[in-house]
Amino acid sequence: MDPLQIILMVLALVAIWAVVECALVMRRARGAVDHLDKTVDELSDTIEEARPVITKLDGVVDDLAPAAKQVEPLLESVTVAVDALSANLVEVEGVVRDVSAVTGAAANASNAVSGITGTASEAVQRLFSKHKNQTPALDKPAAQTPAPEAPASESSASKSSKEEEPAPAEHKYFTYDTDSPAASAHEATDAIAATKE
DSSP states (O other), rough: HHHHHHHHHHHHHHHHHHHHHHHHHHHHHHHHHHHHHHHHHHHHHHHHHHHHHHHHHHHHHHHHHHHHHHHHHHHHHHHHHHHHHHHHHHOOOOHHHHHHHHHHHHHHHHHHHHHHHHHHHHHHHHHHHHHHHHHHHSSSSSTTTTTOOSSHHHHHHHHHHHSSOOOOOOOOOOOOOOOOOHHHHHHHHHHHHHHHH
């Protein structure tokens, strides 16, 4: 065989192989085109189904346009209300400060009144204790009281009366049990009655 014939046979085989490959490629391309065509059909069906929804959304947006115009004045009124509320809170804070100052002054006045009444009650208590101690000396019968015989006896009597002068009354403090208020109230009244005797 001639080399030219061999080359022609090889070329014929290559040509047949190229034609078969082209046929296979075209078959695959046709399958891809069919698949793409199905996808486009499905997409177009989805778009057709979405069109009513889109028209409804368009209508809703048209309905919301006037509402959006009304929201702006509402936001302005809310801003004004918040500003007024903050101003009122500042005024309330000032009032609370004034009340705090008045309460502090009232507490100071109450403490001063408590101090004055405490001092007055101590003075009255001392007065009554002195009066109580002096009353039994006046109530003694005249027979027991020695008659003034001489100035020397008067000086000794004045010395003894100075010695008999009582010491200031002790201050008693009471504590109350918080567990039983009724019992502590009875104890307090008993203690007060005992101090009066």
